[in-house]
Amino acid sequence: MGIVARQSIISSVFLYLGAALGYLNILYLFPAYLSETEIGITRTVQDMAALFVPIAQFGMTQSLIRFYPQLKDNDSVKSSFLTLVMLLGIAGYIVFFVLFSIFQPSIIDYFDDRAAAVISYIPFFLVITFLLLIFNLLTAYSNSLLKSVVPNLLRDVVFRLVVAMAVVLYFMGIIGFYGFFVFITSSYGLMALFLITYLMQQKVLRFGFDFSFLTAGILKKILAFALFSLLGTSGILVIGKIDSLMISGMLGLELNAVYTTVFYIAVIIEYPKRAIHHIIFPLVSRAFASHDITTVAKLYKQSSINQLIAGSILYIGIIINIDSIFAIMPKGDIFEAGKYVIIIIGAGKIIDMAAGINSEIVVLSKYYRFNMVLLALLAAVTIYLNLILIPPYGINGAALGSSLGLILYNLSKYIFLYVKFGIQPFSIHTLIVLFIGAISLFFSLMVPNLGNELFNIIVRSGLAVTLFGLGILILKPSPEVSELISRYLPLLRKKH
Numbered sequence: 001m002g003i004v005a006r007q008s009i010i011s012s013v014f015l016y017l018g019a020a021l022g023y024l025n026i027l028y029l030f031p032a033y034l035s036e037t038e039i040g041i042t043r044t045v046q047d048m049a050a051l052f053v054p055i056a057q058f059g060m061t062q063s064l065i066r067f068y069p070q071l072k073d074n075d076s077v078k079s080s081f082l083t084l085v086m087l088l089g090i091a092g093y094i095v096f097f098v099l100f101s102i103f104q105p106s107i108i109d110y111f112d113d114r115a116a117a118v119i120s121y122i123p124f125f126l127v128i129t130f131l132l133l134i135f136n137l138l139t140a141y142s143n144s145l146l147k148s149v150v151p152n153l154l155r156d157v158v159f160r161l162v163v164a165m166a167v168v169l170y171f172m173g174i175i176g177f178y179g180f181f182v183f184i185t186s187s188y189g190l191m192a193l194f195l196i197t198y199l200m201q202q203k204v205l206r207f208g209f210d211f212s213f214l215t216a217g218i219l220k221k222i223l224a225f226a227l228f229s230l231l232g233t234s235g236i237l238v239i240g241k242i243d244s245l246m247i248s249g250m251l252g253l254e255l256n257a258v259y260t261t262v263f264y265i266a267v268i269i270e271y272p273k274r275a276i277h278h279i280i281f282p283l284v285s286r287a288f289a290s291h292d293i294t295t296v297a298k299l300y301k302q303s304s305i306n307q308l309i310a311g312s313i314l315y316i317g318i319i320i321n322i323d324s325i326f327a328i329m330p331k332g333d334i335f336e337a338g339k340y341v342i343i344i345i346g347a348g349k350i351i352d353m354a355a356g357i358n359s360e361i362v363v364l365s366k367y368y369r370f371n372m373v374l375l376a377l378l379a380a381v382t383i384y385l386n387l388i389l390i391p392p393y394g395i396n397g398a399a400l401g402s403s404l405g406l407i408l409y410n411l412s413k414y415i416f417l418y419v420k421f422g423i424q425p426f427s428i429h430t431l432i433v434l435f436i437g438a439i440s441l442f443f444s445l446m447v448p449n450l451g452n453e454l455f456n457i458i459v460r461s462g463l464a465v466t467l468f469g470l471g472i473l474i475l476k477p478s479p480e481v482s483e484l485i486s487r488y489l490p491l492l493r494k495k496h
Helices: 003-033 036-057 060-070 075-112 116-144 149-171 177-201 216-250 253-289 293-328 332-354 358-364 368-421 428-445 453-475 479-495
Strands: none
Touching: 003 036, 003 149, 003 253, 003 332, 036 075, 036 116, 036 177, 036 216, 036 253, 060 075, 060 116, 060 216, 060 253, 060 358, 075 116, 075 216, 116 149, 116 177, 116 253, 149 177, 216 253, 216 368, 253 293, 253 332, 253 358, 253 368, 293 332, 293 358, 293 368, 293 428, 293 453, 293 479, 332 368, 358 368, 428 453, 453 479
């Protein structure tokens, strides 16, 4: 098994273990032991940090992944390039800190009416932003070395374990809510510290100061790419996170608690994409470096059909079990107000999954500026959609605005890649998967209430997986999935 397949599988295991921990935290521990206001504060501060990190790091993570494979095989050059990226990232944070301090009164005014409680926790946001910046830069470096497993373990598993521990300590009265935030903030530092230790143990974390390789032309390319990456990554995070902040400011922390909680249920759909993103990104970069468009087109099609298969079965599982999920979770009657948020966001995620690795291809091509500018424009469109949809439709309007922005983003990239490279990810197999999904969803929804919510989930999910799996096995829309089934099905038969 190749390094890509092996690390993808391991990363997927950590990703879904982390998802299980995330579900435990957000769907059980948070609703059971935190008030809606406290949940709203927690999500708002963390979403603010996630939103502003790309601004603070000035596009350095993407620059590291793009240019590192192109460096000549010289330890001195590579270690000096790492030093340059880290220094520029830290400098970007200093500029961000100064700008934030200048505009802080306006930010406070925005939250002062309906979310005043969040203002006291802004210092935590600034610390979390810095710690995330360091962790993201080191994660990008690890991914460039095809060492993605440990960063995924830290982000998806260790961090969520620490959060669960913090909730339990708060519930037991050992720490207060302020101490709870100290605990969570410290966990970001713990991730960065562990990753530094791991890279040092691997003897790959070396800093150099020989910048002779850094000609004016190379520096100009790096800074230009960083600037457009800043626009692009800021745009995608605005599309994904601005709804949370706008809900807090426009509707209040309590409704943001509902929105962000149910939003987490929907984003499980895109976890398979996250699992392979950090591995595929360097591969696409190397393919472009060798002008191998054939490999790029192959990865594009494979990612589309396989992500659609994985996303479809997850979306079906959510839709057929949505009422049972609310019936089981603490304060489910309160969070059930976000039922249609799940359906709307999930539909947007399915389209995003079916679009494959379009972002990676555009970003790593010579046309990367298009993706960055497009993201900035769509971020503005998303903010506009939220402004006009949230007042009449509340959190459902925020979900609709985010999903529409995501759909427009993917449609634009689809057209662009087809025009510029003559490649597109869809085929008759795409329709086959959608047909299998529709049949599986229809018959699973026909299962009556069996009187026990856990039993309802098991029976409906079992039927959906069986119907969907048989459809994929018989019609074979994906060679990779068919090969995977063929490899492991004999092992299952032997056990029986």
